[in-house]
Amino acid sequence: MSDDILDNIFENAVKGKSLIKNRKILTIDYIPQKLQFRDEETTTIAQTLSVSLKGARPSNLLLFGKPGTGKTAVVKNVINKFKEKSTELGVEVIVVFINAKIANTAYKVLYEIAEEMNINKTDKKNQVYFTGLSLGEATNRILDFIKKRQLHVIFVIDEIDSLVDKNGDDILYNFTRANEHFQEVGFISIIGISNSLTFKDKLDPRVRSSLSEEEIVFNPYKIHQLQKILSERVKLAFHDDVVTEGTINLCAAIAGKDNGDARKAIDLLRVAAEIAEIDKDTKVYEKYIRLAQHKIEKDTNFEIIKNSTTHTKIVLLAIAKSKNGNTGEVYEIYSSLCKHIDNESLTQRRITQIINELDQLGLISTNIVNQGRYGRSQKIKITIPISTLKEALFDDHLLSTITTTID
DNA sequence: ACTCCACAGGAATAACCGGGCG
């Protein structure tokens, strides 16, 4: 890249008319004060929490809904208001918000809880270290802390399903049961937020019934709702008349077709605007939405591939090379590729697992086919452009000799 | 109706790692 081009970029950034007035409003971190079309959900949550202002334990609450339906945003809004109100009234209720997926492991969830509640600073005996304790011990220390100080605690666990997927419901069981030992002076309430509607099935019946004392389902946004949401944001984030109505409609239509995901719709709009700015265009036209759609798709795939292990990458290559895409063929190609670069190959069992993981990530698609006498297999196909795959693997020197062999 | 392919995918278990504990 020459200096001229760089100069241009910086120059434009300063003097060029940027289309976006306030970029923050288009990021995931921005939560509007009031979420449209979520009044009912907001009131229910607020009402449930409100009993704790009188010292009573609120019902446990379970929120379901697809990604981008406003679950987290609604809860955060209610919590913020609730915190304001409780300090105003001088009622001490501790609200801990944790995202189980970001925390990654059950232990880290407990650690985060301990950190949030300041246990580690205020109670030496009940410290929950960064690592080293058993899950049971860590849970006990937290519960002991709550009991000793007779605290009123509300745990909000976002993406609670990933916690249960990895560690079962032991922790939730202990938390929901803990109230029995508090002898009415302290309590724990849990607000669980889950993307998966089948989450409840994975729970032990006892946990299920106590955790879902109350339930709220967040339905996906309809296309016309997404339009309203988008135009609201557009007003705040862009200069006047920069985003056409057609653009908003297209954006809403794309996101609406795909689960009614408001987050995705807004992402789309932001990326489109960024492309338009680079193009020095004066408006965000519909074509930029389509460009943005491709860019987002490519970028996420690119990141996934780059961050995966060598074996996963080789499997991807093997799938790209395979003709029929059945498991046996893919595995054979995979093993030969391994031999080629002097890498020990994994067993077929592991490869089917990796294939499943890739399917989950949406990089490939699998289809189980029965061929009668010729057995039962999967039809595996790559769903991303080969060029993306090649680009993502370009930096990997280990694979350089075999990457070039795909067409 | 029966067989039997070519796997899928569950369960148990091992090997290894990072990190606190005594």
Next chain:
DNA sequence: CGCCCGGTTATTCCTGTGGAGT
């Protein structure tokens, strides 16, 4: 230091299965 603990990855062993051939 060796030990324990939980997480992750991988292996071994296993049972299950839809339908083309016979």
